[in-house]
Amino acid sequence: MSTAPPTRPTRVVIGVDVGTTATKVVAFGLDIRWTHVASRTYPTEHPNPGWHEQDPAELMSAVLEGLTECVGAIGEAQVVGLGVSTAMHGLIGLAEDGTPLTPLVTWADTRAVDEVEALRESGQDLELHRATGTPVHPMSPLAKIMWFTRNEPELSAAVDQWVGLKTWIVRGLTAQVVCDLSSASDSGLLNRATGTWHQGALAWAGIGAERLPPIVPTTHSMPLATETAEVTGLPPGTPVVIGAGDGPTGNLGTDAIHPGTIGVSIGTSAAARAVLPGPVLDLPRGLFCYALADDLWVVGGAASNGGSASRWVVDLLHQQDRDGDDETEALAAAGQVSPGSDGLYVVPYLRPERSPLWDVDIPGAVLGLRHHHTGAHLVRATVEGVAVQLAAVVEQIRLLEEVTEIRATGGAFRAPVWGRVLAALTELPVVVTDSAAGSARGAAALALYALGQAASLADGASALAPAETSVVTYEPAPDDVTAYRVWRAGASETYARLAAPIGLVGGAGAPWLAH
Structure with a gap:
């Protein structure tokens, strides 16, 4: 007599992916090929041209709701652990008690254009890129902190710690404030050679290392906080692996x-x-x-x-x-x-x-x-x-x-x-x-x-x-x-002929064809 295969797993691992437009919480079966996907969306606000902001509380709620849905779907299965991935380059300023003093300023925010220009004019942009691995660009938390220091000095002074989206989500899950190496490496503030915060970048940001979280490996595990367990239905102490940014985990996941x-x-x-x-x-x-x-x-x-x-x-x-x-x-x-x-x-x-x-x-x-x-x-x-x-x-x-x-x-x-x-x-x-x-x-x-x-x-x-x-x-x-080899040459020639009369950059060749 044959036995029907199980319809639900007995062991699962959960992946949490907090993206720019939505959070996906996915439970993966380990003993059978089974998944359950819980998705929650949220808005982005644009209070000024070029500003892209999100409510940190809404993002945390999306994660908790997704986890709660997955717990309901997995039944009695054992959850061996959670792994976390988040969108990169975001920045939140936290008060001493952990309350957000700023919204999440996302990767798409371009308010820090002047700060980036100051870095480039100083001649330090190439050295910072080489040392940190993050191009000097308004997306980077370094540029964003510089903007707050220059434009919102009172608010900036009140911030106890500047954190990324990953740190914020993991704090909500575990009550611990740490930064994974992956998120540190996309901040423009990491010394990749030493794995510590870069002193030169900190000087440009106008802050000390004590105002950034401790850096831990992407494999670092912490127990799920009791309060979070009560909200989601997960067992207290469930291992939470801090994980990496959504770009690196995207390569691994595909x-x-x-x-x-x-x-x-x-x-x-x-x-x-x-x-x-x-x-x-x-x-x-x-x-x-x-x-x-x-x-x-x-x-x-x-x-x-x-x-x-x-x-x-x-x-x-x-x-x-x-x-x-x-x-x-x-x-x-x-x-x-x-x-x-x-x-x-x-x-x-x-x-x-x-x-x-x-x-x-x-x-x-x-x-x-x-x-x-x-x-x-x-x-x-x-x-x-x-x-x-x-x-x-x-x-x-x-x-x-x-x-x-x-x-x-x-x-x-x-x-x-x-x-x-x-x-x-x-x-x-x-x-x-x-x-x-x-x-x-x-x-x-x-x-x-x-x-x-x-x-x-x-x-x-x-x-x-x-x-x-x-x-x-x-x-x-x-x-x-x-055809495209010919097209590239034609594009460069056309751009060069048109650039000077209409005031585009230089006139020496099409910038979007740069190698």
């Missing part, structure tokens, strides 16, 4: 941690990242270097304008006609346009840009526009503008290691044009996967490794239900590769 593999994600924004032994101290200027675990570090670049750029163009084209799925149809039409969009070039800097130039002052532009161009040309040229930035990041990673494939995730890749364009521009195969819970899976895998439940990070990921399945692989089409 199995993009092996030599020669670059993980590319394109959602609202975009990023290309590879996992290398590190930290990489001789870092190309356009790249960041953030910790994952042990001696593994994630090197790459992030673009503020990803799928949101093509979506903006589609919305602009269809303001008067919003019947059906405009974006899907527009991207399908863009896929029929020849590579290079018949001489149309888009600089997709609708939001202040990050990689590869880390210059928030360069505006977006449409170049080479002619009467024969259609809306489909404009959409494709925008896709190409985003993809060529990612290709520039890939080229810089290639300076550090041989690259053989790209593993791509994100909603943008539902449209084949994204995969085909990226494959041709990078001249690499692009394996598109469906990964709805990549960073949460990475956080859970890191927790298993930290708690001795897995011998390696890769083993930790293998123990979990796949967060991804291969959807399609795009090989670089030879004709497209050739």
Whole structure:
């Protein structure tokens, strides 16, 4: 007589991924391939142009609600531990009693432009990038603290500790205030050579090391606080592994941690990242270097304008006609346009840009526009503008290691044009996967490794239900590769001819084609 397989696991690990727009709490079965995903969304406020703020209490509530839902779904299963991943570069100022004195200032906030300019004018920006691994940019907590010190001196003086989003969430779970090495490495304040706070960066921020949390490894484990256990239904003392930032855990959760593999994600924004032994101290200027675990570090670049750029163009084209799925149809039409969009070039800097130039002052532009161009040309040229930035990041990673494939995730890749364009521009195969819970899976895998439940990070990921399945692989089409080599040269020439008359940067070549 056969026995029906169990419908629920007896042992689970939980991954918590606190993102910019939503929190995903995912329970992974360890004895059967089973998952439960709890998702909560929250708003971002924009009280001034360029400001991006969130309520720390709302983010914490989202985590607690997600955990409570998962506890209800797992029944009597044993929870071996929790792993935590959060969005990077956020900043919160806490009072001595732990009360937030500021909102969460997110990675997208650009209020600290003047502070970044001061760092660049001082000539210290390259040294800070080399030492900390974080490019000098308004996204970094270093620049944000400088802004508060200069513009809100009374508020800044009242802050007992400046913390990131990870520290805030882990404090709510464990009542302990510590900073994981990964979050420290994205702050612009870490001395990567020593693993301590960088004295020069602290001087620029105008604070001492005592006003930042102690740094702990990403494998550091703490017991769940009794109060949190009562709220969520989890057992008191459940191990909470502090984990890494959502970029590094995203690579782990999508199995993009092996030599020669670059993980590319394109959602609202975009990023290309590879996992290398590190930290990489001789870092190309356009790249960041953030910790994952042990001696593994994630090197790459992030673009503020990803799928949101093509979506903006589609919305602009269809303001008067919003019947059906405009974006899907527009991207399908863009896929029929020849590579290079018949001489149309888009600089997709609708939001202040990050990689590869880390210059928030360069505006977006449409170049080479002619009467024969259609809306489909404009959409494709925008896709190409985003993809060529990612290709520039890939080229810089290639300076550090041989690259053989790209593993791509994100909603943008539902449209084949994204995969085909990226494959041709990078001249690499692009394996598109469906990964709805990549960073949460990475956080859970890191927790298993930290708690001795897995011998390696890769083993930790293998123990979990796949967060991804291969959807399609795009090989670089030879004709497209050739067309894009010609397109790059034409883009640089067009930009150089137009830059001086209309006052764009320099006039020496297209900035979004920089390598």
